[in-house]
Amino acid sequence: VTARPTFQAGARIALQDAQLRRNLRKATHTIRAKRAAVVAEVPDWQELRRAGREIKAHTMRHLDRYLLELEMSVQRAGGKVHWAADAESARNIVVDLVRRAGAREVVKVKSITNDEIGLNRALETGGITPIETDLAELIIQLAGESSSHILVPAIHKNRAEIRELFMARLGVPNLSDEPEALAEVARQYLRRAFLRAEVGISGANFAVAETGSVVVFESEGNGRMCLTLPRVLITVMGIEKVVPRFIDLEVFAQLLPRSSTGERMNPYTSLWTGVHPGDGPEEFHLVLLDNGRTDVLADEVGRQALHCIRCSACLNVCPVYERTGGHAYQSVYPGPIGAILTPQLLGVSQAPTLPYASSLCGACYDVCPVAINIPEVLVHLRGKVVRAKQRSLRGQVDPEYRSMQLMARVFSDQRLYERAQAVAQQAQRPFVRRGTISWLPPPLNAWTAAHDVRPIPPQSFRQWWQAERDRER
């Protein structure tokens, strides 16, 4: 097993990529402004957020009940439900269903959950060609890359780069980099795939326990094609996507488009309930995926990560994501939500640097449409990382751990704190030049590499306060 690269390693590469930095800055700032404008129009936005959070929290508390209800409703409407405990079993179920349908090719939409389980590789190994139909997913599939954003997976690419890619991979001899021209080429390519396809594979935004309806919110219309044209439709959905009642969608239909694309309403919302003779797919399969989610559910603080509706507002507003892009997070779920979801789905030991990939500035929490307190969960997960580390001998002698222990002692004893201050005030003297410290020995040089430091003044605030009071007396 190779260790996953740290967030820092990925960030370092991204930070130096001038083109990537510009692409990300432009894209995130554009969506950020659009979102802020359309959210400001809604007078009861905070009430909607609260409602969204409450519905999700309630559903998570009774997830067992709602999942069984969903299964019954889907079956009643003529669909089949499959339960997948992990990624491998989900992959096997899907590949098997495609084989049984006799298809050599599938069209795909809403692919994050399917990327989570590594479905495309499994399909290809099984001799089946997956065709991504979301424009951005198609771009990264053709480029042989992975998604770097939940909503706009190709956010790291600009149109000049996409033009070159389409010319090379779709055999278009001459192409302008106008968005309309690029979209037209993709449209021609995809239209043929839609008409050929025997099987469609989708993700889902929501599924309603009460009715068995599954919902996809999208912008391009490719979803509508995938969901209605093929003979067989397979939807893979994380178990946390269930909502109890049809009327609950009212809340999310308002929260999601404004938070994700910054639109009042998204162009295409598809809802389907089982199968209907002569209308749409003849077979519908719903694969309910756990893959670590019940472990997340067991954590009282961390479980709110399961409330996520994948809008990506937290990515767009995050100053860290804006600079590193999604690939640094080493997961299909990047950005702030990824930093709390990935370590929980995989176990913190598998992604121990992600909970630290945040300055805890809180911008993500402010924009989250279901009020997930991401900074709170980040701190909680850091605690888990630290406690896990302390269990090993190496963790016990770790300089960071030792210095934190020392600081804890110093800070909990006023006299010790004052003595430490006096000692530091003396110890800094060789390093002070013209009233400033510009270099300190390791490990403090990590700070002085970028910062000048003001020396500790001879008199502390408390000493000054005391002296003033004595003088007045």
Next chain:
Amino acid sequence: MVRESYSRVAEAFGDSELRARVAAIGPRVKELSEFLVVDQKLSDVGAYYPHRVTYHPTCHSLRVLRVGAAPLTLLRAVRGIDLVELPAADECCGFGGTFALKNADVSRSMLTDKSRHVLETGAEVCTSADNSCLMHIGGALHRERTGVRTIHLAEILVNTEERP
């Protein structure tokens, strides 16, 4: 910190006595500008500060303590001050405690943008209600010899015409 994080720490330790002590102390802790403007209903504290100043609102004041416009209310009432708005003021400066060391590269990139915004204002002084942000921003402004100083809000409010 005291109001927000102490209760979580106490919770994590599961010590009911500690929890009670933290619950008692929380409401008594006030941010300075909040104490002056909200509690004491003061906006003009009689300060005098004849300098061009920009104000960094800090993530903590904005999104955790939600002190809102209280610091700006105080600054606007300062005589002689030339207060200029900081572009992209609500963006994090990149300090974030250990973040500045553990993710030094990202932190520095955020700091560079914050410094740039401070310089764009043409201010000679950048102020804030949070010393950690000021240590971070000021450390870089000094290192780069920008000629811009960072000082805490309280240090501005303490100046008077009699004792500048």
